[in-house]
Amino acid sequence: MTTPPEQVLAEFIDAWNAGQRPDVAEHLGRVPEKQRAELARQIDAWLTLGPSPDYDEATLAAIRAEPAVQRALAAARLAQAREDASLSAEQLAQALVEETGLAPEQREKAGRMLAALEAGRLSLAGLSQRLVDALGRILRLPAEAFAASAETGQAGALAFRADAEPAAEAAGDLELLRRGIEAPSARDWDEVDELFLGGR
Amino acid sequence: MPDDEFFIRRFATARASGDAAAATEAWNELMIRNRDRIAGFVRLHTFTSGSRLRPEHYDDALQCALLRVLKMAGNFRGSTAAEYRAALKTATYYGCMDFGRELMAHEKGIAGSLDETYEDGDADGGRLGAKLAQWLDEMAREAAETAERARSDVAFVRWAIGKIPNEEHREVVRLTFDGKSAPEIAAAVGTSIPNVHQRRSRGMRTLERIIRDNAA
Numbered sequence: 001m002t003t004p005p006e007q008v009l010a011e012f013i014d015a016w017n018a019g020q021r022p023d024v025a026e027h028l029g030r031v032p033e034k035q036r037a038e039l040a041r042q043i044d045a046w047l048t049l050g051p052s053p054d055y056d057e058a059t060l061a062a063i064r065a066e067p068a069v070q071r072a073l074a075a076a077r078l079a080q081a082r083e084d085a086s087l088s089a090e091q092l093a094q095a096l097v098e099e100t101g102l103a104p105e106q107r108e109k110a111g112r113m114l115a116a117l118e119a120g121r122l123s124l125a126g127l128s129q130r131l132v133d134a135l136g137r138i139l140r141l142p143a144e145a146f147a148a149s150a151e152t153g154q155a156g157a158l159a160f161r162a163d164a165e166p167a168a169e170a171a172g173d174l175e176l177l178r179r180g181i182e183a184p185s186a187r188d189w190d191e192v193d194e195l196f197l198g199g200r
Numbered sequence: 201m202p203d204d205e206f207f208i209r210r211f212a213t214a215r216a217s218g219d220a221a222a223a224t225e226a227w228n229e230l231m232i233r234n235r236d237r238i239a240g241f242v243r244l245h246t247f248t249s250g251s252r253l254r255p256e257h258y259d260d261a262l263q264c265a266l267l268r269v270l271k272m273a274g275n276f277r278g279s280t281a282a283e284y285r286a287a288l289k290t291a292t293y294y295g296c297m298d299f300g301r302e303l304m305a306h307e308k309g310i311a312g313s314l315d316e317t318y319e320d321g322d323a324d325g326g327r328l329g330a331k332l333a334q335w336l337d338e339m340a341r342e343a344a345e346t347a348e349r350a351r352s353d354v355a356f357v358r359w360a361i362g363k364i365p366n367e368e369h370r371e372v373v374r375l376t377f378d379g380k381s382a383p384e385i386a387a388a389v390g391t392s393i394p395n396v397h398q399r400r401s402r403g404m405r406t407l408e409r410i411i412r413d414n415a416a
Contacts, residue, residue: 010396017381021236025255025258038405042405045404048357069232069235072267072270073228
């Protein structure tokens, strides 16, 4: 039995205002397919103008600790610091090579890794202390700029994953897959990988 | 607990006084407090083809959107929470489009990998590097458009709420957007909670129709 759309909308708004962090997709899934587009437009209107919930400190702390939030904040800090230092992406890559003693031919890959970091594409847990220290010296950034307190078990992996919980029966297989993805390949793993993906 | 308006004022004041660190701190706090709103927009995003994001892509699209929002700070000239929220919506739209382009490129196999080497004569250094550099440039350009569009969007929706013909529905929608809960609205307008739910749903439906019919 499905819930009437007006009740679903009402429950979404009330849960939002109460700081219960309602899930849009879950609410849309509670109405029949043919009513979903209209409910989506109503929720969209609410999200466009409705007030922010009065979150408690624990909720705000949980949001701050989300990997996606941390990566975005770190990426924005890096971009701002590079701009403040008047360095192009290539100049920063060159400075990093000099600061860390990487071989000159590794500058290109280091540049791509820096671009990925600035685009929020790298797990902060994968960044080595050596890299954090070097960027700190070049850009005068504190080590906390790349804090990764909530990111665990992602070293070596690019940050691509789903947020849905895996079914219990698939969890073991997924864990094996994750370990396989994260295990560094002895053949391809180089010093730049160690710097950006090796962890602290 | 400080609200969005508080952090917008703090952001504007810090920026006006040249305190970049304080402005950034206030802007980041706003993003954190609106993370769920951004995530909601991501889940509702519709591509021009009419398709929505697949659940397994929500996190990555959210990542793009969060970065867009943070990059918007330099161009935001609004002074109200409503302007900020409208700007969030536009920034999220662009973030989802970023992700869509990235996904399409990845599926077509043109995104390359981080191990790809430079091609001869490729001054930007590799296809992925060039793609990311182009994306960052586009983001900066579109951030300026985002802030400007936000101002007109807010004024438009405010106008649309005023156009809801049924007075009871209009009042319930207005109080809803003021952050009042159903019991508070029921007490304010002197009706039952189920009646508030019904008026709110009908009012929102009318509001959505007015917006759709008048969006040029």
